Amino acid sequence: MSGDSAAPAPGRSGARPGRPVGRKKSGSRWGRFLESGLLLQGGVQGSPVIRLFMRWVRRPLLPVMRLWRRNIQLKVVVTTLLMSLGVVLLLGFVVIGQVRNGLLDAKVKASQSQATGGFAVAKQRADEASSGTGGDVATADGRPAQNVSEWMSDLASSLSSGGQGAFDVVTLPASDEGGAGGRGQRASGEVDWSRSVPADLRERIGSSTMAAQSYARITYNNPTKDSQPGLVIGKQVNDPNGDPYQLYYLFPLTQEEKSLSLVKGTLATAGLFVVVLLGAIAWLVVRQVVTPVRMAAGIAERLSAGRLQERMKVTGEDDIARLGEAFNKMAQNLQLKISQLEDLSRMQRRFVSDVSHELRTPLTTVRMAADVIHEAREDFDPVTARSAELLADQLDRFESLLADLLEISRFDAGAAALEAEPIDLREVVRRVVSGAEPLAERKGTQIRILGDQQPVVAEADARRVERVLRNLVVNAVEHGEGRDVVVKLAAAGGAVAVAVRDYGVGLKPGEATRVFSRFWRADPARARTTGGTGLGLSIALEDARLHGGWLQAWGEPGGGSQFRLTLPRTADEPLRGSPIPLEPKDSRRNRGLDDAGLPCGGGDGEKRATVPAQSASGPVPSGSARDPIPPRAASAAPTADPTALPGNGARVVPRPASRRQDDPQATPERPVRDGGAGGPAGNGVVGGPASTVGNGAVSGPAGTAGDREPSGPGGASRDRDVSGPRDADRDGGSAGSGRENEAESADRHGEASRGR
Amino acid sequence: MMSFMKGRVLVVDDDTALAEMLGIVLRGEGFEPSFVADGDKALAAFRESKPDLVLLDLMLPGRDGIEVCRLIRAESGVPIVMLTAKSDTVDVVVGLESGADDYIVKPFKPKELVARIRARLRRSEEPAPEQLAIGDLVIDVAGHSVKRDGQSIALTPLEFDLLVALARKPWQVFTREVLLEQVWGYRHAADTRLVNVHVQRLRSKVEKDPEKPEIVVTVRGVGYKAGPS
Numbered sequence: 001m002s003g004d005s006a007a008p009a010p011g012r013s014g015a016r017p018g019r020p021v022g023r024k025k026s027g028s029r030w031g032r033f034l035e036s037g038l039l040l041q042g043g044v045q046g047s048p049v050i051r052l053f054m055r056w057v058r059r060p061l062l063p064v065m066r067l068w069r070r071n072i073q074l075k076v077v078v079t080t081l082l083m084s085l086g087v088v089l090l091l092g093f094v095v096i097g098q099v100r101n102g103l104l105d106a107k108v109k110a111s112q113s114q115a116t117g118g119f120a121v122a123k124q125r126a127d128e129a130s131s132g133t134g135g136d137v138a139t140a141d142g143r144p145a146q147n148v149s150e151w152m153s154d155l156a157s158s159l160s161s162g163g164q165g166a167f168d169v170v171t172l173p174a175s176d177e178g179g180a181g182g183r184g185q186r187a188s189g190e191v192d193w194s195r196s197v198p199a200d201l202r203e204r205i206g207s208s209t210m211a212a213q214s215y216a217r218i219t220y221n222n223p224t225k226d227s228q229p230g231l232v233i234g235k236q237v238n239d240p241n242g243d244p245y246q247l248y249y250l251f252p253l254t255q256e257e258k259s260l261s262l263v264k265g266t267l268a269t270a271g272l273f274v275v276v277l278l279g280a281i282a283w284l285v286v287r288q289v290v291t292p293v294r295m296a297a298g299i300a301e302r303l304s305a306g307r308l309q310e311r312m313k314v315t316g317e318d319d320i321a322r323l324g325e326a327f328n329k330m331a332q333n334l335q336l337k338i339s340q341l342e343d344l345s346r347m348q349r350r351f352v353s354d355v356s357h358e359l360r361t362p363l364t365t366v367r368m369a370a371d372v373i374h375e376a377r378e379d380f381d382p383v384t385a386r387s388a389e390l391l392a393d394q395l396d397r398f399e400s401l402l403a404d405l406l407e408i409s410r411f412d413a414g415a416a417a418l419e420a421e422p423i424d425l426r427e428v429v430r431r432v433v434s435g436a437e438p439l440a441e442r443k444g445t446q447i448r449i450l451g452d453q454q455p456v457v458a459e460a461d462a463r464r465v466e467r468v469l470r471n472l473v474v475n476a477v478e479h480g481e482g483r484d485v486v487v488k489l490a491a492a493g494g495a496v497a498v499a500v501r502d503y504g505v506g507l508k509p510g511e512a513t514r515v516f517s518r519f520w521r522a523d524p525a526r527a528r529t530t531g532g533t534g535l536g537l538s539i540a541l542e543d544a545r546l547h548g549g550w551l552q553a554w555g556e557p558g559g560g561s562q563f564r565l566t567l568p569r570t571a572d573e574p575l576r577g578s579p580i581p582l583e584p585k586d587s588r589r590n591r592g593l594d595d596a597g598l599p600c601g602g603g604d605g606e607k608r609a610t611v612p613a614q615s616a617s618g619p620v621p622s623g624s625a626r627d628p629i630p631p632r633a634a635s636a637a638p639t640a641d642p643t644a645l646p647g648n649g650a651r652v653v654p655r656p657a658s659r660r661q662d663d664p665q666a667t668p669e670r671p672v673r674d675g676g677a678g679g680p681a682g683n684g685v686v687g688g689p690a691s692t693v694g695n696g697a698v699s700g701p702a703g704t705a706g707d708r709e710p711s712g713p714g715g716a717s718r719d720r721d722v723s724g725p726r727d728a729d730r731d732g733g734s735a736g737s738g739r740e741n742e743a744e745s746a747d748r749h750g751e752a753s754r755g756r
Numbered sequence: 757m758m759s760f761m762k763g764r765v766l767v768v769d770d771d772t773a774l775a776e777m778l779g780i781v782l783r784g785e786g787f788e789p790s791f792v793a794d795g796d797k798a799l800a801a802f803r804e805s806k807p808d809l810v811l812l813d814l815m816l817p818g819r820d821g822i823e824v825c826r827l828i829r830a831e832s833g834v835p836i837v838m839l840t841a842k843s844d845t846v847d848v849v850v851g852l853e854s855g856a857d858d859y860i861v862k863p864f865k866p867k868e869l870v871a872r873i874r875a876r877l878r879r880s881e882e883p884a885p886e887q888l889a890i891g892d893l894v895i896d897v898a899g900h901s902v903k904r905d906g907q908s909i910a911l912t913p914l915e916f917d918l919l920v921a922l923a924r925k926p927w928q929v930f931t932r933e934v935l936l937e938q939v940w941g942y943r944h945a946a947d948t949r950l951v952n953v954h955v956q957r958l959r960s961k962v963e964k965d966p967e968k969p970e971i972v973v974t975v976r977g978v979g980y981k982a983g984p985s
Binding site: 368 | 777839
């Protein structure tokens, strides 16, 4: 055995006996993996390159993710697989650890006893040799050294067992001495001692006289022999000369490793089977539950698509069967209710149709008779003649009311059908405007059309659109107080819009939504004198909805109002916006509130009301809508100044006192009402050509200060006020913005009066 | 139907009050009304009185108005004006398709009714000798006949008027509104379904293949015009 200085043995120091060598390694690997994962995460947030990479990775995963989200069976099976895999792995580690511990413990004990015996033998031999050749050793340096060298070789070969899988013996000089003399290295069984004996073990042995052990990998000088794991037990003993040397026992653990790997293999196979079987079982079990659920989902879909006779198949009495029974019961009840509702709807439609016929036939007779009488009224005495006139007038009103009622009930019954075809809205607008000209002339209003340079084409029902626009234009003229009415057309972005702007008294806060309510009247007391049916705007709203369009109103007290009809360009296209803003550019707020003197941003609450024309919820019921209306307030001071009014060309007609008195509270220090921001805006007198003036009187019932009075029943005017009720609210430019508003209102009214 | 002294009008209506009122109004305007209240007897009354125009209520006991209209149309081209309480699409279109020339929705004003009746009767008062050609058809306006290769085609007066209106100005495209005014005598825009239905009826009589019309051509988005001769 020749060799030089001890080289440090590589390999991991297995300071913990019984712990598997690979365990620590795997642990550190996990740590590194985790670390790298964290690094990756940090990188994702930081680097765009990594983000790009992540996106690239994620893209093919998207379908899988979708499947994962949608498929409960997959979810359960995969979860089961993962969890059972975890359990099996945990179990495997525990079992393998136990087996390894058992195997190693036995081996270590056997090795230790073997080594202890060996050390004893070595000591004994050394003692024998020293007693036998004591003098030689002490005197001559060369021979005894030779003797010791031989003795050691003998020792090594005699201590090592010959058989396969037994153990090898290595002797090394004590660490502090070099490779001097004959006490060199000896190794049995071609063991590469320098790599097989760990360095720290040598140090430990060198520093004490106790035996020590360590796990190490035993390598051989013979290249055909593979290295193998082993247990190294060493001790420092004295040679016959009394010099210390290190004696190592190297026990290979090949057998134990083989047993362990066998156990590992068995466990892995068993674990794999268990996992796969569990997955399959989960799949089967989930299928049992999921199949009926899927069936229920499919049938529910078909039910909702209108196939009401669909039912689930029910077998057995388990929970799924109960679900099926409940489902079927639900479906049956649904079917029953739906068919009941369908019957009701059919009956309703039938009823409407029948009422239509039954009412109209006698009405036709009455109508004709009345006309015949009306034609002949010159021959009658004045009372009878006037009666004939009234009869004819009110028959007109009755007729239009009946027609509107039937139209509304047709909408309610869902019987209204849209006959959409491409039409140019400019033509419709021109027809409507020319139809409204006579009325506008009488009111002194000019109707202007803007935005008609280019065709404004949309798929729409010309009859309905014309009805809507006629309604809006007539309303605007009626309530425009003789000022201009502007009809604006625009088309953009898959939508067309017509806005009708007037500069009349406008709308009070909150009224912009209520004007569409059926029979809604801001002031019940005065609306009855107008010819409108109270359904005009409701029908218009329904017409707009039928088109998939919007009908919205905007108004500010004293600043006029704007009604905007927005229709989709093609019938089945949903609306996303309107080409015309609901609040006109020349609204007081948009003009910077110059004439109102309001601070910017103030008085928001007074305007901007949007009707969700497209929402399914119907208009606000008239009753509830009416209640919150504050008592109508007429400003006493500026507008009602009687001296300011005469001479403006308006006819002064005495009005019934009960209807047009100003609010008695309308004193200069006006009380705050309606929780509004300030006092009510004045609205005193806003006479149309046929309306009355002079409401300077400051006494009368509160809340009935109607002002603008259309020609009473006595007048022969038979203009159709399509939405009479609407006008009721328009003349009350009330609260919202406080005194400025009021002042402005007064100003405007004065202006209006002078204008005439 | 060639007698146009005053205008005999057959009123088919089961509502006696309305029928009487119609009688008063029609007599006041110089027409000669006769009445029948039952759908089953309407055809017999029509044959007996040989009216110049029929006012037909759509809802009748016995045979309904649609059926009566079809029967009368089967044997005569006399103008038929429907009285209907329902302006709903289906009823009106069914009525027009069964052969009515025009309809008027209850409740109507007497003047409106009279104007419609006069418009329907007016055409027979102005026969002018005139020969027109449209496609391969020859129209004798005065003789009120339409011939293809010598074979005469039977048209109702209204269909004849419609064809003549188109044939007189073959270069012009007629909008439905213009046709309503010229043929039906409406001053204001009315129901353009009238035009659509009657053009279909006319085509079914004069076109070789009504699916591919050559005489009355549709101009998409505008209206109709006469086909090239």
